Amino acid sequence: MNKTSALLLYEQGAWHGGFFRVTNTIMSQIQQQHTITVLVENHAGVLARVAGLFARRGYNIDSLAVSVTDRPEISRMTIVVNGDHRVLEQITKQLNKLVEVLKVVDYTETASVERDLALIKVNAEPHHRGELMQIVEIFRGRIIDMSDKTFVIEVTGGTDKLDKIIHLLEPYGIREMVRTGIIAMARGAKTATRSGRDMD
Amino acid sequence: MQLSGAQILLECLKREGVSHIFGYPGGAVLPIYDAIFDCKDIKHILVRHEQGAAHMADGFARSTGKVGVCLATSGPGATNLVTGIATAYMDSIPMVAITGQVRTSAIGKDAFQEADITGITMPITKHNRLVKRVEDLPQALAEAFYIARTGRPGPTLVDIPLDVSRNLMEFDVNRDYPQQVNIPSYRPAGPTARVPDVQVRKAAQLIAEAERPVLYVGGGAIASGAQAEVTALAERTNILVTTTLLGKGAIDETHPLSIGMLGMHGTAYANHATNGADLLIAVGARFDDRVTGNVEKFATGARIIHIDIDPAEIGKVIQPDVPIVGDVKAILAELLKIVQPRPATAWNDQILEWKERFPLIYPNDGKLYAEYAIETVNEMFDYQAIMATDVGQHQMWAAQHFKCKRPRQWVTSGGLGTMGYGLPAAIGVQFANPDKRVVCLSGDGSFQMCTQELMTAAVYGLPVITIVINNRSLGMVRQWQEMFYEERYSQVDLQASPDFVKLAEAYGGVGMRATTREELRDALAKAIEVTDRPVVIDCVIPTKENVYPMIPSGQSIKEMMLRQDLEQVKASVHADAEQWSFADEERVLEQYVEAVHSAGSEDASGG
Incomplete structure (x- = not known):
């Protein structure tokens, strides 16, 4: 069910008091992609715990990026998951139950910047190089390696942007591609790693 | 003083108040057992199989509320604990499992008796840890105990490599053992945490508005020690109380407001009450599928108050109208301050009428049935025995007919449904309660899954009374095959079993057989006289007995048999x-x- 039909039901008056569970079922069917940031203690095995949790509770990870943060004792995972409202709530709560998880932030509803980086090895025959360089230019990417037959293109951006350039490069023949997965950060002064008393 | 990791371990366990360790030695724990050799303050119980050790620690914990401790060597020793750890995890039982590991330099090399036990137990522990340096051991143990017993309790595991327990370190338990544990990423609610009073007020409001309320109480009420509060709330508001399998004892089951267990094999009246309720007050319960059946058809007309210490339980199965996260006892205490007294209403009469109309019955033909055996236990032990059960038909009969006067009198594997749990759990219970009588109700299937622990009971002179409900088949599976698989009885025949009387004697216990009601009473009377060794009563019942009522899996009260x-x-x-x-x-x-x-x-x- 998409959002519109849920709203339609709402307007038709299906969402009144005693039928909370019904309304919730409707809410829960709105699938959405969520970018969540998980701050964890920088211990061995934490990634396995988080990944294991997703696996055994049946949640699918679309992308996962892990790195150190400005605080060496804390690692930051950015996870993109697909799910409805209830699934996300469960994921968040279950993640919070892991002893080494410090904080879970869902960036879906907040203003945030998201970036993904891709390296794309694409066929670059001499007569195509001009076109390719134009495409790279338009997407503000860079050609970081070149051989007699190929380019390696580096490009960063949101998921959509990367999807688009990949789509445009496909006709030339993509030989290899790798993406880092989304990383995200809230806009403005707010921070994930230093706000909140539990982080002090 | 310079102490080895093994000695430090024991010092820390003493500091945690551990009185018993259930364990089994092996290569990777030799230094620990060498330290145990000198240890006077902690009693080590030598089991016959590590699974038994885990269940004993679990039974010890369930009957006392303290943290149970089990110990096993690396590799097979550790993996043998797995079923016991999973059992404790599913039922939120505080337990610390200590395992040996191969020396740190051999980890990852497929060394002899190496198993990645922290990896294996990751999904079945609340937390676990491989300790790679002796310097980290005190902190790791303090955290393990703290995590196991706080918040929603659960098992933790500490994996200690051979060299870590052998290495020396300057250690003084008074100085070096953490007095307080502070884990920034772990902030459980506790008895002293602030109760969300807005939510409590909303709950009181819903209770005041409700015409057909029911209290649905689970294991969380036992874990937080809330029997007095549950009972007071029920009495103040005249709301009838149904409990889950693990909630048994949260109210005295002989109390007029107690309506027994609900769910698949719950009483018909508890299920009718839940189904007809306009307000369900879930207290430390998690809407398990054995309780709800088909969630879409469960208590459809009810608003729901859900009180639980684990935020992840809120909305996991059913979205409540009023969620209250925190310690059950503390929340109920707050609720009691503001809840309006209610008189008994027509709704109470309705439920009591259902109770009259659909009582728990079994054939009244004078033959020996499991239900009769359980009622006889109630009577002959004056409702004071602690009962541990295995898993299957006998467990459900016991859940229906065994009456708990108080919490922690009922020890059973609910979530995981572990056959073989009963006897070792009963042994753990007996160690923790030397002055009480412990009855293990088992089946001929379950009993054979951990029979070897009869030897442990015999060696330590424990008068655990095991009643084997013997129907010469795997009764619960047979019942399902009878009902849902057109009586195609596949691999459920257990006619070929040992003579349980002789088996008990072979282990140094007392064995008796009962085929009639009189024989059972005689056997129990004799068993009560035995105080220094285990007793096994082979209680022979008809094969084709089924557990009723029954709501078939995934269905609703409409399909109740x-x-x-x-x-x-x-x-x-x-x-x-x-x-x-x-x-x-x-x-x-x-x-x-x-x-x-x-x-x-x-x-x-x-x-």
């Missing part, structure tokens, strides 16, 4: 037959299942 209905069908089939035969019984069941199914499908097509 009652013994009363079965008896009616029986009466019609046998209207002019003097004697029963098995063939008759099959015809009866066929008709009965058909009747129930057609009732169910009509409903499905109508709704």
